[in-house]
Amino acid sequence: MANENLPAQFPNDPTSLKAIDQFRALMLNYRSAVQVVETKIHYLDQEYQIQNGHTLVDSLQSRIKSPESIIEKVQRKHLALNLQTLPDQMHDIAGIRVIVRFEDDILSMERRLEKQPDIKILKRKDYVSKPKPNGYRSLHLILAVPVFLAAGVQEVTVEVQIRTIAMNFWASLEHELSYKKNVHHQDELRRELIAKAELVHQLDQDMNGIKNQIRAEENI
Template sequence: MILERGSAINTSELRQRLTSLDSQHRARLSADDIVEFVDLMQVYEGAMREISTKLEVLDSEFQVQFSHNPIHHMERRLKSPNSLIGKLERRELPISVASVRDHIFDVAGVRVICNYRDDVYSVSRYLSDQSDIQVLRVKDYIHNPKQNGYRSLHIIYAVPVFLTSGPHYTPVEVQFRTIAMDYWASLEHQLRYKSDLPDARLAEHSQTLLDCARSLQNIEVQMQSIHRDISGSPQEQEGDDERLEHLRSTGRGRHEDEAE
């Protein structure tokens, strides 16, 4: 199941959103810029759908081979014009289509919610091994969680989108995580960005969430152990993140420096 975070691109609506930006931003976007931006976003949407299709095919094959669907559901989204401009401003980059193309690598995003940690690494491994895409960057916050307890596997891929002018390799950020990781991350995001709690209460909840992250990790390990006993699906290979980094460093991830 794929959940859209916002509907698919509507060209006229996107143009309207761009022209309705505040006067400071609008002054930096000419009519030609807006046309180019709309074209660029359509390419990103195509790349996002290419990745989604590949993941759906993998999930179906797992069901045939192992009687197990590793992907619980997927979510996908394109960054809004306001979000892109804000990110460029925070990085002190020019407000232009070229800046988006050259410096923003999470314009298109797919979140893959898996049932078990084994599934996270199996699906990401098979996707990364496909010969027509490139691994640009790997950040494994499952083996190396963030200080606040956040866990997820982030991989930026370059995906060919075939247009009349030929293939355009376009970056898509894919976040792989388990149901428990996603449940935790959603609540932590709400606490951090959508609450107006006093600092003391915020700190208290943050510590509780850190404790919950550790508890969830232990529970996941136990449940995965049971699943391994009753399922013939592939098990996680330790060091998968190192293998992905090797892929990235041997030519298929030649844009790594730009992706930072």
């Protein structure tokens, strides 16, 4: 993370070395958890490629929320601003985005993750079959990941989003529209994006069907 100084809005004294050390330790736990999940996904992708002759993962992105983003969400969600209770209230401080090529690959990746004995799926939100009203599609999983510390093992939550290239292409533009200020005709552009979300979904389904036909004929 670029800036691990404790935000001034935390109730702890921002100049306190103890408070800063607590925040750094918390962020270290999240970075370690992300590394664990990334390693597993890379391995599962390589295993899938050996078994099937093609990759499952197109690309992988990860991030740890900045202190400013944590503060913004705490205030927006009216959460308690406390370093000890924050991990139980906010499950998306650490995030991984898995970009796959086809809709079938979303469930393939999920099934492989849920078979990992040291990972628990705490929560599942299926925005693929039930998209958000704005057209957003993706599968969201909240994972409990073991992090090995000097004092013992601690479970850390990581949010994993699994989506196709087309879903990610659409979502990146929708995100830009949502967070850009002073965009003219924003409502009109938002309606257009909702309409394009249906086209993106249809394209995903068509490409998935073509892929299945190609691979079925390969096995004849």
